[in-house]
Amino acid sequence: MVESLFSGEFLALLGAATAALAGIGSALGVGVAGEAAAGVVSEDPNKFGQVLLMQALPGTQGIYGLLIAFIVLVKVGLLGGDGMVDLTVAQGASIFAAALPIGLVGIFSGYAQGKAAASGIMLIGKKPSEMAKGMLFAAMVETYAVLALLISFLMLNSIQL
Amino acid sequence: MAVVEMRKLTVIGLNSSRNPFIHELMHLGVVEINSQEGVVSDEDWMPDIFRTSNSADVSRLEADIIRVSTALEAIGKYDTAKKPLLITRKEMGRNEFTALLNATQTETEMNVDKAVFAYKNITDGQNEINRLRSSIAGLQPWLKLDIPLEMNETEFACVVYGTTGAKTDSGQLMAAVLEGVPSAIVQEVSADKQQKYFSIICLKEEKDALYEALRPFNFSAVSMADQKGTPAEATHHYEKEIEAIEAKIDENAKVLAALSTARKNIEFLYDSLVMRRDRARIVGDMLSTDAVFYFDGWMPAKAQPEIEALLKEYEFFYDIQIPEEEEEVPVLLHNSSVATPFEAVTNMYSLPSRKDIDPTTILAPFYFIFFGMMLSDAAYGIILSVLCAFVLKKYKPEGTIYKMFKMFFYCGISTFIWGALFGGWFGNFFTVAAATLFGKEFAINPIWFNPMDNPMKLLIFSLILGAIHLFVGMGIQAYMSIRDGHPVDAICDIGLWYVLLIGLVLFGVGGSVAPALASAGKVMSIVGVVGILLTGGRKKKGIFGKITGGLGSLYGITNYLSDILSYSRLLALGLATGVVAQVINTLGSLAGGGVVGAILLTVALVFGTIFNLAINALGAFVHSCRLQYVEFFGKFYTGGGREFRPFERKTKYIKIVKDRDR
Numbered sequence: 082m083v084e085s086l087f088s089g090e091f092l093a094l095l096g097a098a099t100a101a102l103a104g105i106g107s108a109l110g111v112g113v114a115g116e117a118a119a120g121v122v123s124e125d126p127n128k129f130g131q132v133l134l135m136q137a138l139p140g141t142q143g144i145y146g147l148l149i150a151f152i153v154l155v156k157v158g159l160l161g162g163d164g165m166v167d168l169t170v171a172q173g174a175s176i177f178a179a180a181l182p183i184g185l186v187g188i189f190s191g192y193a194q195g196k197a198a199a200s201g202i203m204l205i206g207k208k209p210s211e212m213a214k215g216m217l218f219a220a221m222v223e224t225y226a227v228l229a230l231l232i233s234f235l236m237l238n239s240i241q242l
Numbered sequence: 243m244a245v246v247e248m249r250k251l252t253v254i255g256l257n258s259s260r261n262p263f264i265h266e267l268m269h270l271g272v273v274e275i276n277s278q279e280g281v282v283s284d285e286d287w288m289p290d291i292f293r294t295s296n297s298a299d300v301s302r303l304e305a306d307i308i309r310v311s312t313a314l315e316a317i318g319k320y321d322t323a324k325k326p327l328l329i330t331r332k333e334m335g336r337n338e339f340t341a342l343l344n345a346t347q348t349e350t351e352m353n354v355d356k357a358v359f360a361y362k363n364i365t366d367g368q369n370e371i372n373r374l375r376s377s378i379a380g381l382q383p384w385l386k387l388d389i390p391l392e393m394n395e396t397e398f399a400c401v402v403y404g405t406t407g408a409k410t411d412s413g414q415l416m417a418a419v420l421e422g423v424p425s426a427i428v429q430e431v432s433a434d435k436q437q438k439y440f441s442i443i444c445l446k447e448e449k450d451a452l453y454e455a456l457r458p459f460n461f462s463a464v465s466m467a468d469q470k471g472t473p474a475e476a477t478h479h480y481e482k483e484i485e486a487i488e489a490k491i492d493e494n495a496k497v498l499a500a501l502s503t504a505r506k507n508i509e510f511l512y513d514s515l516v517m518r519r520d521r522a523r524i525v526g527d528m529l530s531t532d533a534v535f536y537f538d539g540w541m542p543a544k545a546q547p548e549i550e551a552l553l554k555e556y557e558f559f560y561d562i563q564i565p566e567e568e569e570e571v572p573v574l575l576h577n578s579s580v581a582t583p584f585e586a587v588t589n590m591y592s593l594p595s596r597k598d599i600d601p602t603t604i605l606a607p608f609y610f611i612f613f614g615m616m617l618s619d620a621a622y623g624i625i626l627s628v629l630c631a632f633v634l635k636k637y638k639p640e641g642t643i644y645k646m647f648k649m650f651f652y653c654g655i656s657t658f659i660w661g662a663l664f665g666g667w668f669g670n671f672f673t674v675a676a677a678t679l680f681g682k683e684f685a686i687n688p689i690w691f692n693p694m695d696n697p698m699k700l701l702i703f704s705l706i707l708g709a710i711h712l713f714v715g716m717g718i719q720a721y722m723s724i725r726d727g728h729p730v731d732a733i734c735d736i737g738l739w740y741v742l743l744i745g746l747v748l749f750g751v752g753g754s755v756a757p758a759l760a761s762a763g764k765v766m767s768i769v770g771v772v773g774i775l776l777t778g779g780r781k782k783k784g785i786f787g788k789i790t791g792g793l794g795s796l797y798g799i800t801n802y803l804s805d806i807l808s809y810s811r812l813l814a815l816g817l818a819t820g821v822v823a824q825v826i827n828t829l830g831s832l833a834g835g836g837v838v839g840a841i842l843l844t845v846a847l848v849f850g851t852i853f854n855l856a857i858n859a860l861g862a863f864v865h866s867c868r869l870q871y872v873e874f875f876g877k878f879y880t881g882g883g884r885e886f887r888p889f890e891r892k893t894k895y896i897k898i899v900k901d902r903d904r
Contacts (some may be wrong), residue, residue: 112279123437125678128835134860137857137860138860138864140857141818141857141861144818144822144857145818146823147822148817148821148822148825151821151824151825151828152821153830160828212590213590213591213867214590214591216864216867217864217868217871217872219864219868220864220865220867220868221872223864223865224808224811226809227810227814227865228807228810228811228814229815230814230817230818231701231810231811231813234697234814234817235697235698235701238697
């Protein structure tokens, strides 16, 4: 029983699951931004399109997490392969480690970006012409999710099975 | 690549020909008129010079505009015709417009009145319906009552209606009332979640005793004496009324719907009113005496001949000057037709200040490349370009919207190129489709290489692109320093960094090409470091300041490092598009081959593509902007210029063009 918890296969899947947890950050972030967006739209329904774009910005972390999870699944042969390949504990643990950056950074950056996006939405409420700047403030946060995605990807890519 | 050169214009003209002159000025639409508020403060001049105040005219026109726009809004609500995605202004000659307006004005005014009246009827009717509905809701709990509401007393008896909380025990209440007022008849009419509803009949003289007995139960009396009949009758009556009002609303809605044919003319009237308002308002920005008026403002140097011709025709006094060094001049950008759409990127940040150069032309190729790399799917590129081309052709948008669509049209081309280079056509759709549906091996080979197989190669390529981008930005700063007469700044702040950064790269990787490069890199790095240490603090005072200045300057190398690493997003976002597309295709292939498999694959492709394209195009747009604004502009650009806003026709529905020859 305990051994199966520390098998390579299980650790690899745990990695995929961890990466997908980045969606927590996006869910929180999109939620916070959505609350602000509803507030602005209640004042001026014409701004719907603009604020919807802003609300979508913190959604990317979830997608990045999905990407890494997907790559892990393909790599271990669960998707598009002939069943799961046998993994050593070291291999499984490496895959788990590779998934950590996007999993963790995704959660926190998604939430933080959501708050920045919510403020950007308030900005649109007051000055619709300054939308690009509001987007930029949110995108500054996303940089770190992009970097985490990159590191996770490069790590996964270099793990030999 | 240019900020348009401006000229300062000062004009004094005769009041008698002011109005036709303002007409012509608006027609040309190339002069920005400065407000003269607070210009004349000299007591001696005050009585003779005044700012022409025609605020009465302005507010009258303003009221007219509101009336007409109400009419338009009302008609728009009941117009069943499909609304276009973008409003396109109709092109029309000047005389044609005037003639049309004169011919239709009386009728159009009538139509406006009709629309406003109908709309008012509708809103009034809706308010009335709301009021009746709330009355009906108020009567709902009393429906069982069979006493006419207006009859609240007879000669000796009176009736009291009221409510208590839902938790009140009815039996207790009745017992308490009967104990205090034996003559009373208590009836519980109904009860809901919040309240219980009672009607109580008693002798008039015992009314006070009744209230006394009810006090412990938080009984609150309800008065309904203003309504007629039993609650059921009253409700029925109200419902009839609502029906009548609804019929009336329908009638008025039909009037509005019928007016939709007159909508075009009302829109013309709206535009003409707006122009008249603007002309009246601009007079308020001028100074006048009894006989003459004065104004000053800005115009592009290129417009000088036509303005001079106009002023000569009217025989006005005028003066045209080149603005002084320190003066704040409004900014108008003019770029080649290919670079113009990218002005949207510059505009979103901030217009260049007097000291900046217009960055549009330089950022355009980089924006083009970056966007394409981040989206990097040939099929998506084609979709994006075709969509934008369609919108441009069909709706002929103007201004910023035009620039945006045109820019995305170009970006689509770039996306196509990069997608073809990297072998992305809906991700790996065709490979997956061939394998699941036909069981065949098939792949569209990338022209260059597939980043999924060799991400490090693309990462290095991205960083090199970033370095070029940054070097160009630094080069502009150096150019500006030299232009402003500070060549030393250009050498110390930019040149030495060039030497150091190039030296470091050679030192690091040049050795693998030729050993000599590495040693040259070493020398360059040392020269750069020493140079920066020595010159970094040259503007500081004291030996201590100079040393810390040099060190602080050298510490700036961390900025360059993080700037360059920031370009790794070119790889990351490009991969994101590719992998999401793969996820979609894999999901689509889950049902295997056959008809069901083909359908699933198609559905996944359509919806997945819409989703992926939307989310990643947004990402590519935002992050391309970021690389320009933070990394690139950070090197040389300050911004903060004020937009040039000429006095022109700000029409919404028509675009007045030169009269066509007939």
